[in-house]
Amino acid sequence: MKQQLLDALKNCPADYADIRFENSDSTSLAYRGKELDRASTGQFSGGIVRACKNGGWGSCVFDTLDDLKSKVADACAAAASVGKEKTVLAEQTAPSDQVFTAQLKNDFRGVSLDAKVALVGKYNDIVLNAVPGVETSLINYGENFRTVHFASTRGNYFMEERPRILLYLVAIARNGSQVQRGSESFSSATDFAVVLNREDKAREVAERAVALLKAPQCPGGRHNVILRPDFSGVFAHEAFGHLSEADFLYENPPMRDLMTIGRQMGNPDLNIIDDGSLGQLIGTQQVDDEGTPTQKTMLIAKGVLAGHLHSLETAGKMGAKPTGNARAIGRGHQPIVRMTNTYIDAGTLSKDELFAGVDDGIYACGMHGGQTMMEMFTFSAAYGYRIKNGQIGELLRDIVLTGNVFETLHNIDGIANDLTIYELGGGCGKGGQSPLPVTFGGPHIRLRDAVIGGRQ
Amino acid sequence: MRNTYLHNMLDRFAGLITKAAKQGASAAKVSFSHGESLSCSFEAGRLKYADSAESLGYNIATIRDGRSGVAGGNIPDAMDELLERAISFARIGAVAHFSHYPAPGSYVDINSDSPRVLTLTREKMISDCQDMVAYVKSLDDSLDISASADRSESESAVVNSAGLHETDTQTSWSISLGIQKTSGTDMLFSYAGRGWLDLNELYDLEALKSEIAFDLQHAARSAKISDGTYPIYLPPRMIRSFLAPISMGINGRDVFKGSSPLKDELGKQCFSPALTIIDNPHIDFSPSSAAFDGAGIATRPMTLVDQGVLTTFLYDYDSACLAQATPTGHSGCSPYTMFVQPGQRSADAMLKSIPKGLYIKQLLGFGQSNLANGDFSCNAALAYLIEDGEIVGRVKNAMVAGNILCLLKGDIEFSSDLDPQTRQPYAIIPGVSVVTAKN
Numbered sequence: 001m002k003q004q005l006l007d008a009l010k011n012c013p014a015d016y017a018d019i020r021f022e023n024s025d026s027t028s029l030a031y032r033g034k035e036l037d038r039a040s041t042g043q044f045s046g047g048i049v050r051a052c053k054n055g056g057w058g059s060c061v062f063d064t065l066d067d068l069k070s071k072v073a074d075a076c077a078a079a080a081s082v083g084k085e086k087t088v089l090a091e092q093t094a095p096s097d098q099v100f101t102a103q104l105k106n107d108f109r110g111v112s113l114d115a116k117v118a119l120v121g122k123y124n125d126i127v128l129n130a131v132p133g134v135e136t137s138l139i140n141y142g143e144n145f146r147t148v149h150f151a152s153t154r155g156n157y158f159m160e161e162r163p164r165i166l167l168y169l170v171a172i173a174r175n176g177s178q179v180q181r182g183s184e185s186f187s188s189a190t191d192f193a194v195v196l197n198r199e200d201k202a203r204e205v206a207e208r209a210v211a212l213l214k215a216p217q218c219p220g221g222r223h224n225v226i227l228r229p230d231f232s233g234v235f236a237h238e239a240f241g242h243l244s245e246a247d248f249l250y251e252n253p254p255m256r257d258l259m260t261i262g263r264q265m266g267n268p269d270l271n272i273i274d275d276g277s278l279g280q281l282i283g284t285q286q287v288d289d290e291g292t293p294t295q296k297t298m299l300i301a302k303g304v305l306a307g308h309l310h311s312l313e314t315a316g317k318m319g320a321k322p323t324g325n326a327r328a329i330g331r332g333h334q335p336i337v338r339m340t341n342t343y344i345d346a347g348t349l350s351k352d353e354l355f356a357g358v359d360d361g362i363y364a365c366g367m368h369g370g371q372t373m374m375e376m377f378t379f380s381a382a383y384g385y386r387i388k389n390g391q392i393g394e395l396l397r398d399i400v401l402t403g404n405v406f407e408t409l410h411n412i413d414g415i416a417n418d419l420t421i422y423e424l425g426g427g428c429g430k431g432g433q434s435p436l437p438v439t440f441g442g443p444h445i446r447l448r449d450a451v452i453g454g455r456q
Numbered sequence: 457m458r459n460t461y462l463h464n465m466l467d468r469f470a471g472l473i474t475k476a477a478k479q480g481a482s483a484a485k486v487s488f489s490h491g492e493s494l495s496c497s498f499e500a501g502r503l504k505y506a507d508s509a510e511s512l513g514y515n516i517a518t519i520r521d522g523r524s525g526v527a528g529g530n531i532p533d534a535m536d537e538l539l540e541r542a543i544s545f546a547r548i549g550a551v552a553h554f555s556h557y558p559a560p561g562s563y564v565d566i567n568s569d570s571p572r573v574l575t576l577t578r579e580k581m582i583s584d585c586q587d588m589v590a591y592v593k594s595l596d597d598s599l600d601i602s603a604s605a606d607r608s609e610s611e612s613a614v615v616n617s618a619g620l621h622e623t624d625t626q627t628s629w630s631i632s633l634g635i636q637k638t639s640g641t642d643m644l645f646s647y648a649g650r651g652w653l654d655l656n657e658l659y660d661l662e663a664l665k666s667e668i669a670f671d672l673q674h675a676a677r678s679a680k681i682s683d684g685t686y687p688i689y690l691p692p693r694m695i696r697s698f699l700a701p702i703s704m705g706i707n708g709r710d711v712f713k714g715s716s717p718l719k720d721e722l723g724k725q726c727f728s729p730a731l732t733i734i735d736n737p738h739i740d741f742s743p744s745s746a747a748f749d750g751a752g753i754a755t756r757p758m759t760l761v762d763q764g765v766l767t768t769f770l771y772d773y774d775s776a777c778l779a780q781a782t783p784t785g786h787s788g789c790s791p792y793t794m795f796v797q798p799g800q801r802s803a804d805a806m807l808k809s810i811p812k813g814l815y816i817k818q819l820l821g822f823g824q825s826n827l828a829n830g831d832f833s834c835n836a837a838l839a840y841l842i843e844d845g846e847i848v849g850r851v852k853n854a855m856v857a858g859n860i861l862c863l864l865k866g867d868i869e870f871s872s873d874l875d876p877q878t879r880q881p882y883a884i885i886p887g888v889s890v891v892t893a894k895n
Contacts, residue, residue: 032713035550036549045530061510082506258638453856
C-alpha cells in the first residue's frame with residue numbers, strides 16, 4: 001500500500017498533495033423494546049486525494065485504488081484552477097514512515113456475534129424490567145475497525161489502526177403525553193470490557209427515565225450552577241474549544257484579533273487543554289490525518305489564552321507549529337481542524353467546598369449535547385438537581401444553559417480537584433462531519449449567573 | 457456520468473437474490489447507488505476549493521427463519537461475501553415481522569433527472585459564487601464571506617425477491633452563501649441556501665443575496681426584550697424544525713412500542729384548526745420524493761393533520777406487520793416532506809399585526825431538547841425584536857422555550873404565501889417563553 005500511494009504521487013505538479021485511503025469494518029446491534037430491532041454489518045473502503053497549488057485546494061474522492069494516478073491528476077488540475085497566491089503550509093517534524101497497530105486489551109473481533117447479542121439482550125431486559133413505568137428501550141452496541149493509510153508528496157507515510165466500541169443504554173418512560181428518557185453511553189478505543197458489567201447503569205437509566213416523568217422543569221432564568229465533570233467537559237468543548245480551532249481564525253482578521261494569544265479569558269485557576277496524545281482514548285490518535293504527531297496543547301493557561309489548534313495550513317498562515325488536530329471523520333472527507341481529548345484541568349477546591357458556596361442553585365449532570373456559534377453557545381444536561389444551602393435537592397429536567405463565552409468563562413468562580421475524563425458515545429460535529437470521536441473532561445466547576453432557558 | 461455501473465450490475469443483483477434463496481432466505485433485497493459530483497467553495501471571500509467525488513454503495517438485506525440480517529458495502533467484488541455476512545447475521549439477527557416482501561405495485565412517474573443540471577459546469581458555479589461574494593463585499597467589505605455550489609448525478613436500483621426491479625437516475629444541485637460579521641466579541645452569522653433536482657427558477661442568486669442583505673440591514677441595530685412570554689414569527693425555513701415532534705410522534709413503530717406522546721391521540725383534535733399538514737412524496741424534482749418505499753409499497757400524498765385532527769400514523773412494511781396496521785409506504789415510518797397548508801393573510805400582514813414579539817431566523821441547540829416530548833429550550837441565535845409590526849433590531853443572548861405540541865394547540869396562524877424553495881408558509885406561534893441574559 002505504501003509504495004502504491006507514494007508512486008501515485010510521483011511527479012505530481014502540485015505544491016503539496018496527499019492521499020488517504022481507508023478500510024473499515026463495522027457491526028451494529030440494536031434492541032428496541034422487547035425485540036432485537038437491527039443487526040447489520042458493513043465493509044467499506046475508499047479515500048481522497050488532496051492537492052494544493054498556489055494556495056488553492058483540489059480534491060478527488062474515490063472508492064477504489066484503480067487508476068490512482070488519474071485521481072491525483074484530477075485533484076492537481078482542480079487545485080491549479082483555484083490557486084492564485086503562494087502556498088503556505090507548516091513544516092512537519094514527523095518521521096517519514098510510521099505504522100501504528102491498535103493496542104487492544106480485549107479485542108472485540110474475537111468475541112462471537114452470539115455473545116454480543118446476548119450481552120445487549122441482557123441489558124435490554126434490565127432496562128425494561130428494572131422499574132414499573134418504562135415503556136420501551138433502545139440498547140445499541142456498535143463496533144468499527146478503521147485502517148487508515150496516508151502518504152504525501154513530502155515523502156511521509158503512515159498506517160494507523162483506529163478501532164472503536166460503543167454502547168448506548170436508553171430507557172424511555174411515558175405517562176400519557178409525557179415522554180422522558182434516561183440514557184448513558186460508553187466507548188473505548190482499546191477494550192471490549194468497556195461494554196461489560198453495565199447492569200447497574202442499565203438499572204439507573206430506567207429509574208431515571210421514570211423519575212424524570214415526575215420531575216419539574218428547571219425554571220428559566222439566571223442561576224448559580226455547578227456542573228458535574230461529565231457536563232463541565234462538554235462546556236469546555238462547546239463554549240471554548242471550537243473557538244480555539246484555527247480554521248475559524250486564520251483568514252478572519254477580526255477573529256484573530258479576538259483570539260490573540262495572551263488575552264485574559266477567565267480567572268487564574270482556569271486551565272483548558274486539548275491532548276490528542278493522551279493515553280489510548282477514543283479522541284487519541286498517534287498522528288492526525290495530515291501525518292502530524294498529536295500533542296498536548298494548552299488552550300487556556302492560568303486564565304490566559306495560550307494556544308490554538310492547527311492544521312498544516314492554519315499553522316503555516318499563522319506562523320505557528322501544527323498541533324496534530326487536522327482530522328477527517330472518514331474516507332471521503334477532507335481533514336479539518338478538530339478537537340481530540342479536551343478538558344478543564346483540576347482546580348484546588350474540594351467538591352464539598354464548591355457546593356458550600358451555593359445557597360440556591362442548580363446541579364447540572366450528564367451530557368445531552370451542545371452547539372456553538374463561536375461567541376454564543378448552548379449545552380444541555382441530561383438531568384439535574386436543585387441545590388439549597390449547599391445540599392442536593394429535588395430532581396429537575398430540561399436544563400439548557402446558554403451564554404457568551406467571553407463573559408461566561410469569567411463567571412467560573414470555583415474549580416474542584418476531581419478531574420475526570422469521559423469516553424462516551426456520540427462525538428463532535430463540524431463541517432458536515434459527525435460524529436467524530438472525541439472525549440470531554442473536567443472537574444466539578446461552579447458558574448455564577450448562568451442563563452437557563454425555560455418557563456419562569 | 458463518467459462511469460456507469462448500473463446495467464452491468466443488474467444481473468448480478470438478480471444472482472444475489474437467487475443465491476440468498478438457495479441459502480434459505482425467504483426474502484432478500486439489494487439496493488444500489490452510484491454517484492458523481494463536482495463542487496467549489498469560497499472561503500474568506502475567495503475561491504479556495506474545487507472538488508470532485510465518485511462514490512458507490514450497496515445494501516443487502518435478507519430474512520431467514522423470521523430474522524433479518526443486513527450488510528452494506530462499496531466494494532463490488534465483495535458482494536458475495538457481504539451476502540454471506542447478511543445471511544450469517546440473520547441467523548441471530550433482528551426479528552422480522554414478515555417473511556416475504558409484498559408484490560410490486562403500480563408506481564407513479566416522478567421526474568428526478570434533468571439534463572439542464574449538467575449545464576452547471578464547475579466554471580459556471582465558480583462564476584456564480586464569485587458574483588454573490590462580490591455583491592456581499594459591496595455591502596460590507598469587512599465581512600468573512602463563504603459560498604459554495606455543487607452539482608451531482610447518480611444512478612440507483614432496488615431489486616427484491618418479490619419481483620421488484622426498479623432503476624432510477626437523478627441529478628441535483630445546491631448553492632449557498634454565508635457571512636460572519638465580527639465586531640469585538642459580537643458576531644453575526646447569516647446563511648442562505650437552495651437546492652433542487654432540476655435547474656429551474658429556484659437557482660436564483662438574487663434570492664440568496666437578498667436574504668443575506670436582509671440580515672445585515674436588520675441586525676445592524678440591537679434591541680432588548682424583557683423576560684416573559686411572547687409570540688414568535690417564523691420564516692418558512694424554520695417551520696420544519698417546529699414540526700419535528702409531530703414527525704417523531706406519528707412514527708408507527710414508536711407508537712406501537714409506546715414511546716410516542718401522540719399514541720392515544722389518533723382521530724382527536726390535537727392541534728389548532730389552523731394546522732393542516734400534508735405529506736407529499738410525488739413532487740417532481742423534489743429531493744425527498746419517492747414513488748415507493750424500501751419494501752416496494754407505493755407511496756401517495758397523505759393528510760397527516762386535518763384542521764388540527766391527527767389523521768394517521770406512518771408505517772413501513774415491517775412495522776405495519778408488527779402493529780397489524782396497513783403499511784403507508786413510509787420507510788422508517790417517517791414522512792417524506794410535511795407541507796403546512798397556507799392560511800388567509802399574507803406574511804407581511806401577519807408581521808404587521810404583532811404588537812411585540814420575536815422574529816426567529818436561527819436557533820442554537822434546538823436539536824438537543826427533548827423534542828420527542830415536544831419540549832424545546834434553546835438560544836435564539838438570530839432573532840429580531842418586532843414592535844408594532846416592525847422589525848426594530850437584533851435580540852441577542854435570549855433563550856426561547858416551550859412545548860411545541862402544546863403551542864400548536866394555541867392561536868397559531870400561517871401565511872397565505874409560501875416560500876418557493878420549501879413550499880412552507882410563515883407562521884405566528886404565541887406563548888413562547890423568553891429568558892435573557894441581561895435586562
